[in-house]
Amino acid sequence: MLSVNTFRLLAVFGVLLLPSVNATPFQFDQKTYRQDVQTLASDEFEGRGPLSHGEKLTVEYLENAYKAMGLAPGFGDSYRQAVPMAKITADQTMQLSMGDLVFNNGTDFTARTEQVQPQVSVDNSDVVFVGYGINAPEYQWNDYANIDVKGKTVIMLVNDPGFATQDPAIFKGNAMTYYGRWTYKYEEAARQGAKAVFIVHETAPAAYGWNVVENSNTNTKxxxxxxxxxxxxxxxxxxxxxxxxQKVFQAAGLDFDKVKLTAAKAGFKSIALKLKANLAVKNTIELATSYNVAGLIPGTSQADEWLVMHAHWDHLGKTVQDGKTVILNGAVDNASGVAGVLQLASHFKAQNKAPKRSILFTAFTAEETGLIGAQYFAANPPVPTKQLVSFLNIDGMNVGKGVNYILRYGQGVSELETYLDDAAKAQGRTVKADPRPQNGLMFRSDHFALAQQGVPGLMFMSLGDTDPDYIAHKYHQGADDYDASWNLGGVEQDLALISDIIEKLANNNDWPKWIEDSDFKKRRATDGK
Incomplete structure (x- = not known):
């Protein structure tokens, strides 16, 4: 029986024997795609957790796939980029106390740390409610004004005031800004000198249920x-x-749901709750190396200009639920995307004429823990970021039937949106705005780490768009498994669309620009692009 990579190699050679053309239309190899997803999302790969046996199998699988296709190493003489990481496993028997109240981990709260220390403690720390925990000068908003939170425990709301008010004049109304993301809230609290942050979870503004928070934060990080x-x-x-x-605020003599409403109004002032917080996060720490993986198709006349096609390879590994080990295989999120990138790499390698620009096909580690692999790549790229034309990112594909639209995340953000419009029109499809802008998906996947370095990108994601049950019962849960009944019509049409965009960008002289004023635009301008 032929291995998947041997099968892929023969398929590439078969295409190369076709009559010479400038660019053959994209042909979806459904058999290989299914084999890739089924393998990557199998129990053998243990949920593809970074620094696990599952990572070893995943990285080897991807490296062998790129070699079988004949792609060059993406990082000098290696297909791997070493990412120095710490594996932090917190003791889940921890309890949180605020005043006389005691809360249980998992059911009442979650807590973790990114400080590489055996124990991080909160001892008799003053508790302060800081509204949304936002300091945004451009919106004339500062929840930390006139209060010192150094060494204190801050409680804050998820999302931003725009979502709470649905007023387009406040932040961006229903559409989440980066200030609404949990990553920003932790970053800003650290800048303010706080000791601990607790974000209040509510399903609508968070865009996912408590089960996602629990699964994502009570295992190894x-x-x-x-x-x-x-x-x-x-x-x-x-x-x-x-x-x-609600219980904490009641203990402080306040009504949480009433106070919450005041936090969405300009001029909100943080409130000292006059309670003390105590918590000990005890950690088992393992320092180790994880890996980003990449294969390269070198360009010809513009080889120093690179286009990146990407999908993160990791998922959440294993967790324990009701005393049983559950493998979180992440078939849609994001084995489907990784298999899609392999399809695109195989297609472009099979062309009889190499592209003008170089195309790098990447898979990064630890996206699920905060874009860690992407952050490392953005800070340590194989070529300077000013040479990266754009970053295209797949984070979950439509494994169902094809649809007559493609989703656009963000609007008026960059000129890459024109490429999306044209590719969709060529397929007879329309471009549909993100149906859930309040979820802040623009800031939740690996392209964002590159955007922060000024590289414009497009995200291709279908998580729950064609399967309403996905977010509620499969996302970051044990039910996200490969299913042989998948139609894959959506995968085929989206890969063909992405292929069209890559073909154009890889063979023209365009440098897509940022449209919306932002730090991203300013960063790109300093690169002269």
Missing amino acids: YTLVDDHKNQSHIGVMGWIQHQTA
Whole structure:
């Protein structure tokens, strides 16, 4: 029986024997695609957790796939980029106390740290409610004005005031800004000197249920290692249930749901709750190396200009539920995307004429823990980021039937949207705005780490768009498994669309520009692009 990579190699050679043409139309190899997804999302790969046996199998699989296609190593003489990481496993028997109240981990709250220390403690820390925990000068908003939170425990709301008010004049109304993301909230609290953060979970503004928070934060987590301490990170990164927050505020003599409404109004002033917080996060730490993986098709006349096609390879590994080990295989999120990138790599390698620009096909580690692999790549790219034309990112594909539209995440963000419009029109499809802009998906996948370095990107994602049950019962849960009954019509049409965009960008002289004023645009301008 032929291995998947041997089958792929023969398929590439078969295409190469076709009559010479400038660019053959994209041909979806459904058999190989299914084999790739089924393998990557199998129990043998253990949920593809970074720094696990599942990572070893995944990285080897991807490296062998690129070799079988004949792609060059993406990182000098290697297909791998070493990413120094710490594997942090917190003791899940921890309890949180605020005043006389005691809360249980998992059911009432979650807590973790990215500080590489055996224990991070919160001892008699003053508790302060800081509204949305936002300091945004461009929106004339500062929840930390006139209050010192150094060493304190801050409680804050998820999302931003625009979502709460649905007023387009406040932030961006229903559409989440980066200020609404949990990553920003932890970053800003650390800058303010806080010891611990607890974000109040509510399903609508968070865009997912408590089960996602629990699954994502009560197992092994990862962080980049620079000085082996990561003291720039907040001590405790926590979430609390809505009802937990209600109890805490009641103990402080306040009504949480009433106070919450005042936090969405300009001029909100943070409130000291006059309670003390105590928590000990005890960690088992393993310093190890994870890997980004990449294969390269070198360009010809413009070889120093690179286009990146990407999907993150990791998922959440294994967890324990009701005393049983559950493997979180992440078939749609994101084995489907990784298999899609392999399809595109095979297609472009099979062309009889090499592209003008170089095309790098990448798969990064630890996206699920905060874009860690992407952040490392953005800070340590194989060529300077000013040479990266754009970054195209697949994070979950439509494994069902084809549809007559393609989703656009963000609007008026960059000129890449024109490429999306043209490719969709060529397929007879329309471009549909993100149906859930309040979820902030623009900031939740690996392209964002490159955007922060000024590289414009497009995200291709279909998580729950064609399967309403996905977010509620499969996303980041054990039910996200490969299903042989998948139609894959959506995968085929989206890969053909992406192929069209790559073909154009890889063979023209265009440098798509940022449209919307942002730090991304400013960063790109300093690169002269």
